[in-house]
Amino acid sequence: MTTPLGKDLLALEPLTPEQIRLILDTAEPFKEISERAIKKVPALRGSTIVNLFFEASTRTRVSFEFAEKRLSADTVNVAASGSSVSKGETLVDTARNLEAMRIDMVVIRHSASGAAQFLAERIESNVINAGDGTHEHPTQGLLDLLTLRDRFGSLEGRRVCICGDVLHSRVARSNIWGLKKLGAVVGVCGPRSLLPNAIADLGVEVFDRIEAAIEWAEALNVLRLQLERMQAGYIPSLREYNRVFGVTRERLERAPRDLLILHPGPMNRGVEIDSDVADGPHSVILDQVTNGVAVRMAVLYLLAGGAPELADAAKGGSDR
Amino acid sequence: MSARESAGARDQRADGNRESERRDQGTGNRGSGVRHVVLRGGRVLDPSQNLDAVGDLVVADDKVAAFETAAGASYGDDYELIDCSGLVVAPGFIDVHCHLREPGREDVETIATGARAAAVGGFTAVCAMPNTQPVTDNQAAVGFVLRQGQAANAARVHPIGAISLGQEGKSLAEFGEMVGAGAVAVSDDGRPVASAHLMRTALEYARTFGIPVADHCEEPTLAAGGAMNEGIVSARLGLKGIPAEAEEIMVIRDILLARRTGGHVHLCHMSTKGSIELIRWGKERGIRVTAEACPHHLSLTEDAVDGYNTNAKMNPPLRTAEDVAAVRDGVRDGTIDLVATDHAPHHYDEKEREFADAPNGIVGLETALAVVNTWLVKAGIIDLATLIDRMSVSPAATFNLPGGSLRRGSVADVTVFDATREWTVDPAKFVSKGRNSPYAGYTLLGRVMCTIVGGRIVHRATG
Amino acid sequence: MAAKPTTVLDSRALARTLRRMADEIVELFDGVDNLIFVGIQRRGVQLSDRLADILDDREQVKVPRGSLDITLYRDDLQTVGPRPVVGPTKLPWDLNGKRVLIVDDVLHTGRTVRAALDELADFGRPSRIALAVLVDRGGRELPIHADIVGKRVDVAPTDRVDVLVSELDGSDSVVLVRREDAA
Numbered sequence: 034m035t036t037p038l039g040k041d042l043l044a045l046e047p048l049t050p051e052q053i054r055l056i057l058d059t060a061e062p063f064k065e066i067s068e069r070a071i072k073k074v075p076a077l078r079g080s081t082i083v084n085l086f087f088e089a090s091t092r093t094r095v096s097f098e099f100a101e102k103r104l105s106a107d108t109v110n111v112a113a114s115g116s117s118v119s120k121g122e123t124l125v126d127t128a129r130n131l132e133a134m135r136i137d138m139v140v141i142r143h144s145a146s147g148a149a150q151f152l153a154e155r156i157e158s159n160v161i162n163a164g165d166g167t168h169e170h171p172t173q174g175l176l177d178l179l180t181l182r183d184r185f186g187s188l189e190g191r192r193v194c195i196c197g198d199v200l201h202s203r204v205a206r207s208n209i210w211g212l213k214k215l216g217a218v219v220g221v222c223g224p225r226s227l228l229p230n231a232i233a234d235l236g237v238e239v240f241d242r243i244e245a246a247i248e249w250a251e252a253l254n255v256l257r258l259q260l261e262r263m264q265a266g267y268i269p270s271l272r273e274y275n276r277v278f279g280v281t282r283e284r285l286e287r288a289p290r291d292l293l294i295l296h297p298g299p300m301n302r303g304v305e306i307d308s309d310v311a312d313g314p315h316s317v318i319l320d321q322v323t324n325g326v327a328v329r330m331a332v333l334y335l336l337a338g339g340a341p342e343l344a345d346a347a348k349g350g351s352d353r
Numbered sequence: 354m355s356a357r358e359s360a361g362a363r364d365q366r367a368d369g370n371r372e373s374e375r376r377d378q379g380t381g382n383r384g385s386g387v388r389h390v391v392l393r394g395g396r397v398l399d400p401s402q403n404l405d406a407v408g409d410l411v412v413a414d415d416k417v418a419a420f421e422t423a424a425g426a427s428y429g430d431d432y433e434l435i436d437c438s439g440l441v442v443a444p445g446f447i448d449v450h451c452h453l454r455e456p457g458r459e460d461v462e463t464i465a466t467g468a469r470a471a472a473v474g475g476f477t478a479v480c481a482m483p484n485t486q487p488v489t490d491n492q493a494a495v496g497f498v499l500r501q502g503q504a505a506n507a508a509r510v511h512p513i514g515a516i517s518l519g520q521e522g523k524s525l526a527e528f529g530e531m532v533g534a535g536a537v538a539v540s541d542d543g544r545p546v547a548s549a550h551l552m553r554t555a556l557e558y559a560r561t562f563g564i565p566v567a568d569h570c571e572e573p574t575l576a577a578g579g580a581m582n583e584g585i586v587s588a589r590l591g592l593k594g595i596p597a598e599a600e601e602i603m604v605i606r607d608i609l610l611a612r613r614t615g616g617h618v619h620l621c622h623m624s625t626k627g628s629i630e631l632i633r634w635g636k637e638r639g640i641r642v643t644a645e646a647c648p649h650h651l652s653l654t655e656d657a658v659d660g661y662n663t664n665a666k667m668n669p670p671l672r673t674a675e676d677v678a679a680v681r682d683g684v685r686d687g688t689i690d691l692v693a694t695d696h697a698p699h700h701y702d703e704k705e706r707e708f709a710d711a712p713n714g715i716v717g718l719e720t721a722l723a724v725v726n727t728w729l730v731k732a733g734i735i736d737l738a739t740l741i742d743r744m745s746v747s748p749a750a751t752f753n754l755p756g757g758s759l760r761r762g763s764v765a766d767v768t769v770f771d772a773t774r775e776w777t778v779d780p781a782k783f784v785s786k787g788r789n790s791p792y793a794g795y796t797l798l799g800r801v802m803c804t805i806v807g808g809r810i811v812h813r814a815t816g
Numbered sequence: 817m818a819a820k821p822t823t824v825l826d827s828r829a830l831a832r833t834l835r836r837m838a839d840e841i842v843e844l845f846d847g848v849d850n851l852i853f854v855g856i857q858r859r860g861v862q863l864s865d866r867l868a869d870i871l872d873d874r875e876q877v878k879v880p881r882g883s884l885d886i887t888l889y890r891d892d893l894q895t896v897g898p899r900p901v902v903g904p905t906k907l908p909w910d911l912n913g914k915r916v917l918i919v920d921d922v923l924h925t926g927r928t929v930r931a932a933l934d935e936l937a938d939f940g941r942p943s944r945i946a947l948a949v950l951v952d953r954g955g956r957e958l959p960i961h962a963d964i965v966g967k968r969v970d971v972a973p974t975d976r977v978d979v980l981v982s983e984l985d986g987s988d989s990v991v992l993v994r995r996e997d998a999a
Contacts, residue, residue: 045843046589062885062902070910071938074888104888125705146591147661158653166709168591203591230596292496334888338899 038335040235041153041160044169045210057179059331060324066103067326071202077337080137082112085127085152086163087143092298093163093173096322097140100236106138124148128155138333143163146203159336167201173297174207176328178215180321181252184293189216194238194246194279197305198227200267204297208254209235213287222246223278226267243278247285252293255280258305271304281307291315298322389413391428392769395437399444400742401758404595411443412765413805419761437769440802443741444759445477445549447748450542450567450621450645451718453479453510456494457486457539461699462786464501464510467718468787470696471508472812474718475801477766478509478756479696483520484543490515492807493529499535507811508804509766511754516555516566517637521549525558537752540567542621547573549606556616565619565643565752570603570628571595571669573630580709582655582670585771592659597625597676600669604628608635619751620644622695622791624669626679633688643751645693646680648717648724649791653677657791663704663711665791667697681728684743685735691747694721698787716787720749720778724792726799730772737772769803776800820994824951824969824977827988833966834863837948838870841962844946845915846877852911854931856920857885857903862981863950864919882907884918889931911940922978923949925961951990953977 066074082101086094094110103107113127118206122130124143131139138159141149141163146166153160164170177186185191193212199205199221212219213236220238221228222245226283232239239248258274268274285292294306294316302308311318335348392410397420399405408422411432428434446645453467462470463479471479481498483489489498495512502510518524528539539559542773546568576599583594591636604620608631611618623624623629623644635642649667654674657665665671674736683689697714702713717724725744729735735743749757752768756766775794780788804812825833828950845851848871855864861883866881875937885903893899918932936945948964953971969992976993980986 035769059899059902062904065905066888069938070940073938074890075934076893118390123702124707125702143707145709147708150661151707166591168411206589206591230583230594231585234585235588334902335899 038332040336041149041162042171042332042336043149043153043160043162043170043205045174045214046169046264048210048214050214051195053175053178053211054326056175056331057182059335060175060179060327063334066330067323072103073105074103076334077101077103077106080104080106080136080337082108082138082140082333083131083136084163085113085131085139085141086111087113087141087148088164090142092166092322093142096325096331097163098332099326100333103326104330106333113345119277124151125155128152131158138336139334159297161332161336164203165245166197167203167206168202169207169210170297170344171207172325172332173204173331174211175332176321177204177208177254177295178211179324179328180227180295180317180330181217181293183324184317184321185251185344186218188212191217191252192220192250193217193221193252193254194220194240194250195244195254195256196222196246196278198258198262199223199256199268200227200229201259201262202256204254208236218247220249224268224274227262243280244284244287244332247280247288247292250292251279251290252295254295254297255306257297257299271301275304279303279307280294280307280310281324282309282313285310285315293317295321356724360539363396364652368421369371379448383502389429389432390431390765390805390810391434392437392442392767392803393434395440395769397442397759398738398741399759400738401444401746402760404703404759405738410759410767410768412805412808415765415809416702417759417761417765418762419757429584429773434581435803436514436770437803438566438772440625440769440771442759443768444749444757444763445768445804446475446697446722447752447754448476448479448694448718448721448754449538449619449691449748449752450647451479451481451696452543452714453498454483454698455485460786461700462552464498465505465507466784466786466798467696467698468502468505469716469812470716470783472806473784473801473802474694474720474806475542475722475768475770475812476508477768477804477811478511478754479718479753480537482513482542483515484541488515488518488520489513490526490531491520492522492527492534494534495531495534507806509806511535511752513538513540513542513567516541516546517551520544522551523693524553525554528558528562528564532564534764536564537754538565538567538619542567542569545569545571545573545603547572549610552607553610553614556610556614556618560614560616563753565617567619567621568607569601569621570607570623571602572602573597575602576600580666581658581748581812582672583654584673586655586658592658595668595670597627597672600625601627601631603633608632608640610640611635612638612640615641617641617643617766621671622647622693623680623683623689624649624650624672625676629679629683629688632683636675636688643690644683644688645691646684646689647693648721649693650680651677651684651692652724652728652740654792658708661708662778662791663706663708664715664789664793666708666713667695667715668713681734684729685739690743690751692721692725692743693748694718694788696785698785699789701788704789715791716780716783716785717790718785720790720792720797722801723776723778723797723799726772727797765805765808767803767805768797768801769805770801772799774798774800819868821978821991822994823989823994824933825967825990830950830988830990833950834866835870837872837950837964837966838867841867841948842871842875843915844963845917848877848879848881850913851915851917851921852880852882852909853917854882854884854907854932854936856928859979859981859984860918863979863982867919867948880909882909884932884935886928886931886935888980889895891927891931894961900974905935907939909939911936911942912942914942914944916946918945918947920949922951923960923962923965923975924953924955924977926956926958929960941964950979951977958963984998
């Protein structure tokens with residue numbers, strides 16, 4: 034079963050710009066479906082999809098569930114426990130069991146980088162990475178791209194800065210790849226202890242201060258700062274983080290232009306972003322959520338493509 | 354290799370080996386074996402005596418008896434003749450760093466399977482690291498490993514004892530008792546010796562027994578949780594990285610402590626450019642530091658991890674191309690004294706996991722010669738004499754072990770190999786129980802054809 | 817091997833046909849009260865706009881126009897291979913009680929119209945749905961029939977009937993493309 038995207042969506046890094054544009058273009062009409070009274074189309078009727086979440090996540094899982102149900106697929110949620118080392122079934126056995134149940138697609142979120150690829154290599158079903166460790170979160174990257182494209186028209190040459198804990202962020206990595214492939218200029222901003230040592234080799238501008246990033250950027254993607262980072266000693270305190278790196282109204286007011294504000298959620302209000310920014314006029318955070326369902330519908334739709342050798346038979350006027 | 358000759362000669366074996374049994378400590382029960390062997394017409398390459406000539410190497414009982422250059426020399430009926438034309442005849446390879454997993458993890462390797470795998474790889478002796486379950490940190494445990502090695506009747510097995518009880522890094526194990534039971538060195542490998550004070554004490558105490566202290570150089574707080582080298586690949590894959598400095602900080606620490614104590618520190622599995630520079634610094638000052646490098650750090654870079662390949666995961670991890678070049682250069686100029694495998698078998702299920710959860714380690718006994726030959730000799734960085742020095746002469750000298758030479762009267766540990774033979778690595782055919790090799794499917798140059806321990810043939814390549 | 821297109825309707829004939837169809841539509845619905853035109857992507861949309869323009873002019877009212885992309889309702893999605901591109905659907909009304917005229921360019925097997933009927937059902941329950949097509953080429957695989965037909969043509973199953981509209985193709989016409997070989 035080959036489609037323009039292949040069998041799986043594991044990451045944005047290996048995709049071509051054409052593939053990314055195809056997904057975004059496909060997502061556009063899907064937005065309209067969510068505005069209808071009956072938010073359902075029969076495109077994936079009869080497909081079985083498992084949401085295999087090893088990490089708790091309400092918003093991503095719910096977003097995928099809506100995408101699946103609006104395409105009329107049958108969905109099952111599995112909240113699996115821990116890693117292969119701790120209690121419970123190994124990832125390999127989980128994969129084999131899913132295969133035996135003839136599942137069509139698996140949406141997996143896992144705490145280990147590479148887990149989605151691990152699963153995809155071992156089962157025939159389509160696998161969609163909903164976040165693997167600190168590696169990538171491709172659908173989040175795509176919905177960020179769609180949101181920016183809706184506002185900017187084209188991403189070519191646009192300056193987008195990702196702010197926060199890039200070191201531990203799969204959202205940051207997906208954003209970096211996706212933005213660069215669509216021709217945007219990417220920057221990152223955060224304390225050096227939260228940026229990968231080799232960050233400059235990824236082809237991004239590095240800003241040590243948020244003021245410099247705000248001065249430079251046309252859009253900010255503000256990442257969530259996790260409490261664990263303070264506990265692990267990467268930064269001294271959340272308070273200091275907010276004082277030095279927080280995206281606040283005062284800092285934005287000094288910006289030379291109106292910046293779009295994005296955030297993958299959930300927000301730590303008062304840490305990486307202040308409430309009046311998150312709820313302010315330049316925030317597109319809620320658009321991100323809406324676009325998230327459309328993008329996920331587009332991905333599911335594209336991956337569920339049928340056998341290409343039957344394509345020609347189905348073409349040639351017989352569908353009128 | 355002519356099977357006809359050997360078949361005939363073997364039938365004449367009586368139990369004449371019992372005498373040599375008593376004389377040979379560490380080789381144990383000889384069972385049935387040919388008493389006299391002639392390796393005919395090979396290129397005898399022995400750096401220990403600057404010998405590089407074609408001729409016959411004569412082995413009588415368990416010792417090297419003579420080296421005969423006259424063509425067409427004849428031998429009596431009680432000599433098994435092995436045709437070595439076109440092959441290299443070298444002092445037996447010695448691996449000073451491997452993990453045989455017994456006691457405790459016999460499911461992934463036993464001393465017997467490991468010793469046999471070593472023989473297939475051309476090793477006539479290996480040193481077994483003590484991170485077993487339970488840890489080999491006392492004389493009874495050391496004696497157990499020794500006896501299991503003898504019973505295996507393949508490569509010799511020299512036990513290494515732990516530095517600290519349980520390898521916990523708190524209190525010294527009984528070096529004296531362990532040496533008395535057969536230990537040739539001490540190491541907490543598997544783990545670093547985190548406490549500089551303990552390392553210092555170990556170096557001082559080991560002087561009494563004339564043994565090296567082998568350290569796994571890893572600064573634990575820098576390396577914690579790391580799964581691969583810290584660099585551009587780890588940034589792309591979203592894996593926590595182990596910076597080169599985690600190794601280098603301990604390297605310089607150990608060198609300085611060796612200077613202070615006059616002890617002999619042996620640095621395990623060196624992998625970074627910085628480490629090589631620091632070792633040179635130490636040797637220039639006459640400090641008693643020796644170092645080893647593994648075949649994988651001479652041939653593969655962190656790119657081998659791409660795709661989350663757990664068979665490219667080990668500690669220390671594969672580094673950058675710059676590091677590999679520096680380590681190769683270290684082998685060339687002797688900064689790296691010897692090549693060791695760090696053979697670390699793991700169960701298929703354990704490696705068939707998410708990358709971060711998979712255990713560190715790859716097997717290496719059966720591919721070591723071919724990897725070093727392909728990436729260093731074939732690439733023109735070193736010649737065969739240097740390879741043999743690093744894999745036999747130097748390990749014997751560094752750890753004060755029998756072997757490492759084909760001088761008359763030396764113990765007859767011999768490795769015969771074909772430096773021109775190509776073969777494709779298939780882990781399913783390994784003699785080791787471990788299949789975790791990054792070289793699966795690679796076509797390499799160099800194959801061991803015959804391994805002789807104490808005059809007895811313990812491995813013969815078929816095809 | 818070469819395909820030779822034959823013009824079935826040129827631009828003037830096409831315009832005449834549309835005017836006649838507009839008359840029939842008014843007659844069928846007895847006026848344009850409560851009537852919505854829904855064009856099927858893609859060329860059905862342009863034709864629907866032309867017809868609605870004619871009626872706007874004649875009846876002095878603005879007939880509401882919507883567009884429908886039926887890709888997601890196709891019955892051959894599982895077998896058609898790489899996913900077809902989905903176009904926009906614009907139907908910003910509740911269809912309960914309304915009268916709907918589906919407009920498409922060519923009626924052949926009837927599967928497109930079936931998909932359109934399914935999709936319309938998700939927008940409400942019209943009081944009446946009628947179908948207007950510019951070309952009916954026969955070859956029905958489902959019991960679907962057009963209320964208003966611009967032109968009937970009789971062609972072989974391997975022939976193609978293409979409607980070209982100036983908004984997308986640069987000219988207005990209906991052409992018949994015969995295939996020399998069966999494939």
